[in-house]
Amino acid sequence: MLIGEVAERSGVSTRMLRHYDSLGLVRPTGRTVGGYREYAAEDIRRIFHVECLRSLGLSLRQIGQALADPAFTPSALVGDLIRRTEDRLRRERELLERLRTVDASAPAGWEGVLRIVELLHGLHSPSAARRQQTVLAPGEDLPVPAGLLAEAVLAESDPNVAGALRWALARAGGDGVAGVAAGVRSDDVDVRRRAVAAIAGLPGDEATAALLDALGDPDPTVRGRAALALGARGRSAAVATLVAMVVEGTNDVEAAEVLGALSADPGRAERIMTALLAEFAGPAPVRIRLTQALAEIPTAAARDVLRRLADDGDRTVALLASALLDGSDRP
Structure with a gap:
């Protein structure tokens, strides 16, 4: 042939x-x-x-x-081909995401495209100092796009850079909420923690909805951060988690303060009081934390409970309740 x-x-x-x-x-x-x-x-x-x-x-x-x-024997060669193909696919995915980021920023010209690429390089730098500098000094002509900030904040492990990213994301308003909210559903607990920490500083109903979803998270840190943020927004849905934080001793001081702020509403104060008192059957450390939390509730009913606790059979609880009461309120 x-x-x-x-x-x-x-x-x-x-x-x-x-x-x-x-x-x-x-x-x-x-x-x-x-x-x-x-x-x-x-x-x-x-x-x-x-x-x-x-x-x-x-x-x-x-x-x-x-x-x-x-x-x-093909096994070694095929294994090497698999690794090389996976590496190529990873680079291709990175390129695709980079192109999508550029497209989403809608640059007016090539100067805008080059600026976005420069920001991408800065945010993916191995140097934490450079990543932080990229966030804090993005250039007056082109701020860092909210979508790019959302992606970066979910991946950032350095606390200083993460703080700068959250600050920049908050300045961007609600534009970055959707990108960060996706992190609440991640299988990686660290990503979920970063997502909730970022969402806590963002305004709007979309951010609140994401925080409400996070209340059901299996990780106590995620739940706690969501509850503190929701409590600060006046959401009653956070009460049960905040009370649990007091009982467990997880950021209990912050949780008690937020419960106190929520108690400014009389109906809500009664519910919070009931939830706190229901836990007093616990061990001494729990009762001490609950007594401290009661001192944050700005109601006469809470002070009445503190007066009764001043005569509690547990000397530590009694002394704490006495110290928390004003002298004029003692019988």
Whole structure:
């Protein structure tokens, strides 16, 4: 079979077939009287073998080695190809995200595109100092896009850079809420913690909704941060978690302060009082924290409870309640 017919049937161009011949990869068995390449059935089978291996990403040199060695085992080479392909896909995904970021920023010209790329390089720098500088000094002509900030804050582990990112995200208003809120549903607990910490500083109903979702998180840190932020927004849904924080001793001082602020509403104050008093059957450390929390409730009912606790059988609780009461309120 002549080269033209082989090319037509195999889909491999005559130019590539000649290249295979020059490399010694697929050499035609014979030649015609006129000197044209003539391929036998075995040659054509080898062409298909070469094409199959090329489809897996092997180089022509690797294909030649594989076909030349009858004892060749593909496992190591295939494993290497998998790693290289995964690395290429990772780079391609990074490029895709970079292009999407540029597109989302809607730059007016190439100067804007270059500025976005510069910001991307800065935010992905291995130097924490440079990442922080990129956030704090983005340039007056083009602030860091909220979507880019949201992505960065979910990935940032350095506390100083994370603080700068949250500050910049808060300045961006509600534009970055959607990007950060996606982190609340992450399988990575660190990402969820970063997401809630960032959302806590963002205004609007969308941020509040994300915090409400976080109240059901299995991680106590995520739940606690969400509850503190929701309590500061006057949301009663945070009460149960805040009371649990007092009982467990997790940021109990902050939780008690927020419960006190929520108690400015009389109906809510009664509910909070009931929840706190229901936990007094616990051990001494819990009762001490609950007594301190009661002192934050600005109601006469709370002070009445403190007066009764001043005569409590647990001396530590009694002394604490006495100290928390004003002298004029003592019987």
